[in-house]
Structures are given as C-alpha cells and as structure tokens.
Amino acid sequence: xxxxxxxxxxGVNPLVPVVGKIIKIVQETPDVKTFHVTTESGKPFTxxxxxxxxxxxxxxxxxxxxxxxxxxxxxxxxxxxxxxLTDALHEAVEGQAVAVRxxxxxxxxxxxxxxxDLLFIGGGIGLAPVRSLxxxxxxxxxxxxxxxxxxxxxxxxxxxxxxxxxxxxPKAPNCRVDVTVDKxxxxxxxxxxxxxxxxxxxxPSPEGKVTVTxxxxxxxxxxxxxxxxxxxxxxxxxxxxxxxxxxxxxKCGRCNIxxxxxxxxxxxxxLEQLNNMPNEY
Numbered sequence: 001x002x003x004x005x006x007x008x009x010x011g012v013n014p015l016v017p018v019v020g021k022i023i024k025i026v027q028e029t030p031d032v033k034t035f036h037v038t039t040e041s042g043k044p045f046t047x048x049x050x051x052x053x054x055x056x057x058x059x060x061x062x063x064x065x066x067x068x069x070x071x072x073x074x075x076x077x078x079x080x081x082x083x084x085l086t087d088a089l090h091e092a093v094e095g096q097a098v099a100v101r102x103x104x105x106x107x108x109x110x111x112x113x114x115x116x117d118l119l120f121i122g123g124g125i126g127l128a129p130v131r132s133l134x135x136x137x138x139x140x141x142x143x144x145x146x147x148x149x150x151x152x153x154x155x156x157x158x159x160x161x162x163x164x165x166x167x168x169x170p171k172a173p174n175c176r177v178d179v180t181v182d183k184x185x186x187x188x189x190x191x192x193x194x195x196x197x198x199x200x201x202x203x204p205s206p207e208g209k210v211t212v213t214x215x216x217x218x219x220x221x222x223x224x225x226x227x228x229x230x231x232x233x234x235x236x237x238x239x240x241x242x243x244x245x246x247x248x249x250x251k252c253g254r255c256n257i258x259x260x261x262x263x264x265x266x267x268x269x270x271l272e273q274l275n276n277m278p279n280e281y
Contacts, residue, residue, distance in 0.1 A: 018099065019098075019099055023037070028161060032160055035092070037074060044101075050107035052067060056099040057085060057089060068129065104248040105264070108238065118209070122150070123152050126216060130214050134147070138168075148175075148178070149175070155185065178202055196225070206231045212238045213239050214239055214240050242267050257278060
C-alpha cells in the first residue's frame, strides 16, 4: 500500500491542529460514546473509510482515534473510556471545544472490494473503524455485492451502534446483519456465543468474497483461525492495527513494525501483508 501523502504535501503542516467543537454526543454503551466534531467552516477534513484523526483536549492531551463515520459537516469518533484523555472526553459536553488534525494512515482498499461480496466481522468497540467502510458501501450500494455483518459484544448493553445494527443496515438492499452476545440478559432474544464460534455456525462461503475484521486481539486471533478453517485465504482478509500511534507522521517511531509504520503504511493491512511482517504486533 502507498504511504499516506498528507504529511508530505507542500505547504501543509500535519502537526497543526484545527480548532473544532463537539456538536453531538451519543451514549453507545456504558463506557463508549460517539462524538460528532465539526469546525466553524464545517467538516475539518474528508477522510477515506479506515483513516484516523488526532483528537486533543486542552490541557489534558491528544490521541489517535478511528474515524467511525462522517456526515456532510462533521466527523464521528467512537471512544471507549480507558484512560486519562478518554475519561476527560467522556466528561465533555456538547458545544465544548476540541482540536483535531488529520487524516492519517491509509484507508480500506475500496477498489479491491468493488464488485465483491463483503463479510464484516466486528467485536465490541472494534466495530468503530469497520463502520466507516460499511456506511460507505451502503451509500455506494451499486458498487458492491452482498454485504454480511457479523458482530458481537460481551452483553446486550455493550453493543455499539444499535441503531445501525438493528435498523439502518438491515434496511439496506442485499444486506444481512447477525448479532451475538457472550452472555444474554432477561430481555435478549438473539444468539448467545463468542464471535468465532458464531462465525463458524453461520459458515459464510469464501467464494468471491472480501472479509474485514476488527475487534479485541483475542477475538481476531480466533476469527482468523476460523476463517482459515472455512477456506478463506490471507489475501481475502483485511484487518486494522491501531496500537502505539503517537505522532501520526512516522517520526516518533512508536508504531513501527520492522520497517513499517502503522500510521503511514496502515492502519489497514491484509492478512497476507501481516504474515510478511515481523511478529511484533
């Protein structure tokens, strides 16, 4: 994949953030919120599905997050409460100022996916980067074949993007959504079980298909084993790496894997590419 060119564009300083504000906050789960961020002039930048943005809150700090979707005038960041910055963001209110810069990284390979059936496999907050591509495919429905979305979370309360899962995506033409939880509750009437076992139970054919998966590392590990068992080849499987990114332009060295930088060469990789890298991720 080509490296991100934004950081090297003449006259562009990718380290300078744009001041924006939070215009909407959606409580997805007890510890995940989606923040809609805009600027006075509208959307800060126009990313491709799978790209990243650096979000900062003065004076707490900044971090790289997946851009989970975008509207005509805003970007959406689904953020799990996991530390000092994310805790502070979860205390933010609509109208609060934030800073944003980007986009960073390479997005999903749209051309590779065109004309193919698509299988999306997500777990927990891992649906966030995958959602950007799902929404793109739904908006450009004529360019893609059948869409199947398999998603799971620890409990019904931990399911992200419920409106998409149970209303928006099932209404899209030729689109199927299958949702499972590790453990149900008194109201849950759907499947119960871990995502890899649920995937094998559904047994989607690998023929003519591209699959995109993202979720907790342990889920991805067993999903990849299940896909191999079902006949999927490494060049059919796309996933994302998002660990350790700091500067976004390949200067700090935090996200290198061998000679590769996740912020420049990723975060999107095929399994075939990952298999050719040092086992450092």
